[in-house]
Amino acid sequence: KKLAVGNDCSHFIGGNPGDRLRRAGYTSYRWAENLGCRSGNPYSAVLGSHLYFQGERSWSPLGGHYVNLMNSQYDRAGIGVWVSGGRVRLVVDFYHP
DSSP states (O other): OHHHHTTOOOTTTTSOHHHHHHHTTOOOSEEEEEEEEEESOHHHHHHHHHHHHHHHHHHOTTOHHHHHHHOTTOOEEEEEEEEETTEEEEEEEEEEO
8 A cells, every 4th residue: 555655666665575574474484575566547557567577587587576476485475456546556475484
């Protein structure tokens, strides 16, 4: 919510993703986060972000967000979508206890 309302696009709002997961009771250090920041139609924005994550496989040397999507080490995911003032934020946190 803070990302959309504050017009931010950062993994480091309120600490890093691991800090936020630990505050929520998830204590493992095995986590990853994908963050999509777009505007306009929420459906199109979320789909566009997800397609971008998948597309990183072809051009990113390390696979980028695609690696997080395909990593079998993570067996839990939390997904949040927030819309504010035309801004759409997609956050996907991957986790393994």
